[in-house]
Amino acid sequence: MKNIIILGSTGSIGTQTLEVIEKLKDKFNILGLACGSNIELIKKQIEKFQPKYVSLANEKDALELQKTYKDIFFFHGKEGLLELSKIKENNILVVATSGIVSVKAVLSAIENKKTIALANKETLVMAGNIVMKKAQENNVSILPIDSEHSAILQCLNKADNPYAKNLWITASGGAFKNNTREEMANFSAKEALNHPRWAMGKKITIDCATLVNKGLEVIEAHHLYNLNYENIKVVIHPQSIVHSLVEFVDGSFLAQMGVPSMHIPIQYALTYPERLEGIKTNSFNIFNQNLEFFEPDHKRFPLLNLTIECGKKGGIMPAILNAANEIAVYKFIKGKIKFLDIEKIIFNEIEKAENVINPTIEEIFAIDKEIREKLS
Ligand code: NDP
Ligand code: MG
Secondary structure: OEEEEEEOOOOHHHHHHHHHHHOOOOOEEEEEEEOOOOHHHHHHHHHHHOOOEEEEOOHHHHHHHHHHOOOOEEEEHHHHHHHHHHOOOOOEEEEOOOOOOOHHHHHHHHHOOOEEEEOOOHHHHHHHHHHHHHHHHOOOOEEEOOHHHHHHHHHHOOOOOOOEEEEEEEEOOOOOOOOOHHHHHOOOHHHHOOOOOOOOOHHHHHHHHHOHHHHHHHHHHHHHHOOOHHHEEEEEOOOOOEEEEEEEOOOOEEEEEOOOOOHHHHHHHHHOOOOOOOOOOOOOOOOOOOOOOEOOOOOOOHHHHHHHHHHHHOOOHHHHHHHHHHHHHHHHHOOOOOHHHHHHHHHHHHHHOOOOOOOOHHHHHHHHHHHHHHHO
């Protein structure tokens, strides 16, 4: 029996993680849950999974729930996430929060030798060098939940396979994959949120439409699998059946395939290196599949290369890009700016930026805060 704590249990990945665990009750126990402000949903999750520890974004909410659930230990704010990262009897920390709120909790969980099942992208994008170094020093596994990185892990068999030559990360192409720049200019958030293949949180769905998501995934893959950026390629695959591929030194390619469902990579991160039957996703029908692969169109989607370039430069550049992107995306979702303005805002910040090499975690947080305050 393994104990699990989920940060971000009320989100898209968090709720799907609970669906996976519900089917594996004899293997996993929910020890703790953390969310932001979705009180109605966390109450339902508390009743169903009976965690011992719960953390909420606001103190007021925590105090209110404490009145009803007297036997639970409640925490709040970023400190609450840090507390959950240290709980002695915990085995696996699932990191499914959005944004940067959990980065310090991840570092603390690594120091406390907890296995990390990582969905959150910002952690490796902003602080990949620091996180991976700490994981290595503490002999802690960082198991990816993101479908592409899970696919790569499944093909590699172990994170540092010396025979891997290139990683091929697939992208569905997002909501505007067949549109011209002129058409994109006038699309609303509602249209951009209509993802062709995956149902996800709003922020990441817009990142799919700009292809920033794929750039962030290249940065994550660089950190997780220790390959040079030149050896990490992006390929547009509209069907989202092949979740990524590994090309080996002998010219052999391995691909991981299946229906687009996050249940499979979530479960693999929890059961790694084993596999269990678990939740039944719609079975994959191998017949009549028409699998296509295209090169990305960098003219229509210039943010893909910009994001990868920031990864290559390293230092604080990925953090600057991430913060500028997040602010721009939320402005677009709220209808304050147009789709192509996301691009303008990010290019503008990156052109002006001065890099700091080998930043400390505090320097990374400081630049993140500076960019957010400036652009908000
Ligand atoms: P959602 O927006 O659906 O969920 C975010 C979760 O984080 C919610 O539970 C939210 O709580 C919680 N949260 C937000 N702010 C705080 C805070 N200050 N303190 C505590 N909890 C907080 O996001 P997704 O599930 O889509 O994505 C989560 C992460 O996983 C992202 O980094 C994303 O890029 C990555 N990812 C997502 C995929 C997907 O399919 N959705 C695929 C691969 C990666 P509440 O709702 O209660 O406010
Ligand atoms: Mg992905």
